[in-house]
Amino acid sequence: MSLTLEGKAPIAPYVMPAGARIGHVHLKVAELERSLRFWRDLIGLEVQQRIGDQAVFLSAGGYHHHIALNTWESAGGSPPAARTTGLYHVALLLPDRPALARALRQLVQAGWPLEGASDHGVSEALYLRDPDGNGVELYRDRPQAEWPRGADGALTMCTKRLDLKALLAEAV
Template sequence: MSQHTAIDPQTRIGHVHLKVADLDRALAFYRDVLGFEVTQLYGREAAFLSAGGYHHHIGLNTWESKGGSPPPPGSTGLFHVAILYPTRAALADAVRRVRAAGIAIDGASDHGVSEAVYLRDPDGNGVELYRDRPEAEWPRAMDGSLAMTTQRLDLDALAASE
């Protein structure tokens, strides 16, 4: 029997790399709508994007998927990629950009620990745009354990945030 050891608490997910059908269409979403910066292009087949100058947070490629279709319902794969915004105002800005681009929003939830907006990129990949509340504001049960909830998030109120 193997012994379980916890992962180092400083470990982070560095990036996500997505297969896309059309690189230009994917760039129009991640760069032009969400505002990520292109750090490198690999010809017409791949692009790497970043927030804040990191080498890349998102990779996009058509190496195995050019012209392809999204996975059918009931198949395995990525559920969603979650993009963490530093403030409610930054999340509100993202929501305003998404709405202005005419992109459908699938849902919006207040989880107590975070506020999250769910949508799909042009290739059908799930995207969560969210912000964490400060830990001191997280809901707790009587015993002090985390008590996450799922309530409807008022998108109009969020979008009006400065």
């Protein structure tokens, strides 16, 4: 589909509105039930709708879906090879540090491996992979007033080791 604006003067570059957000992500998966056990039973999302053995829509808090899993083009498929393009990770923003601590406790109890855990100054994050090799980030943001800034006021994010034992101690 191609559209043109003939006879119109050039306009300023488009800027996404401040209220925009990522609404949902669709993931191609090899086995729906295996992925459902990860996203529902381990990560804690709730099923909102299911289309037979082809797709399932999951969310937190009753939203229509944050994550959709489907096998429409991927049933029985393999994860993408390393060093290829594609999705780096899906990031799920948790409301606060205790929620992140409870997510960590769930992963530890299930024996699910972490690939990393970082303090970025603006946020704290846990990194893992789903059964299809998709990267998953579970994180919480610090209040904006606590974000690290340079003398010029510019954001100065970092990557430091996240103290997992201290975080786990906050799982209430």
